[in-house]
Amino acid sequence: MYIQKLNFSDNRHKKLEDCLLYFDYFNSRLKILKYNVLSNDLTDEILRHAKRENLGKVIINCREEDLDVLKKAGFVVEGVINGFFRGKDAQCVSFFIDKERAQAKRVEEKDKILKMCMDKIPISQPEELKEGYQLIDCGEKEIPQMIEIFKDIFKTYPSPVFDANYLKKMIKEKMLFKAILKNGKIISIASADMDEENLNAEITDCATYPEYRGQGLLTNLIYSLENDLRKKGYYTLYSLSRAINPGINILLRKQGYHYKGRLINNSNICGGFEDMNIWVKNIIN
Secondary structure, three states: OOOOOOOHHHOEEEEEOOEEEEEEOOOOEEEEEEOOOOOHHHHHHHHHHHHHOOOOEEEEEEOHHHHHHHHHOOOEEEEEEEEEEOOEEEEEEEEEOOHHHHOOOOHHHHHHHHHHHHOOOOOOOOOOOOOOEEEEEOOHHHHHHHHHHHHHHOOOOOOOOOOHHHHHHHHHHOEEEEEEEEOOEEEEEEEEEEEOOOOEEEEEEEEEOHHHOOOOHHHHHHHHHHHHHHHOOOOEEEEEEEOOOHHHHHHHHHOOOEEEEEEEEEEEEOOEEEEEEEEEEEOOO
């Protein structure tokens, strides 16, 4: 399985008929971000674009009524995000151009981790933070510390969180970052990537320095993000977590998220392609 040595700056958007495509070279995938109607011809044209660019995978969160067209083209369902489209479900569907990329590794180990997660009982709310810890909303002045923690925790990451300009743009436009400080230093961070059109948000960018893990810091951050998003009227939250990492999967399960599938070799994170578990939580009252 080949990972192209390209930068995030190579990534680009393209309009094809009524579809908005995202050529994600760093993760070697093409994302169908928006569409109105998916015809057989349009789907075939999208696949031709992905193959021409040597991308290994095509992914889309689609409406249920569009599944037949995609399945006929060779797409497979990898999971579901309940309530993704203003309360209506989205199917997580993928086409593997690189057939090797469709082969999951360490499946038994990942399934054992998942089973362990499912035995956990969800909590109603997190324990209070220890004295001396402070939970904040991140702004531009926190960006240097945000980059520092991301670089320390992740060898590679599927979005350009090591780039100050990217973080500045995301904070301004569509993402809510929260962090926990100790003595003025960020020791844990998480974010919500907000889709205002469909009223869903992805809980992502979760990182804690190793010496502060096991203290419920991410639990407090996600709980705070959920409260803010609930006030904004969002329907659904979801998170994609590395299937091989017990900690984040257990955290999401205990936070009341439900396992809804696994995206095979989906993201270039921690030095290579990783399977990502899909966790979903409905927060509308």
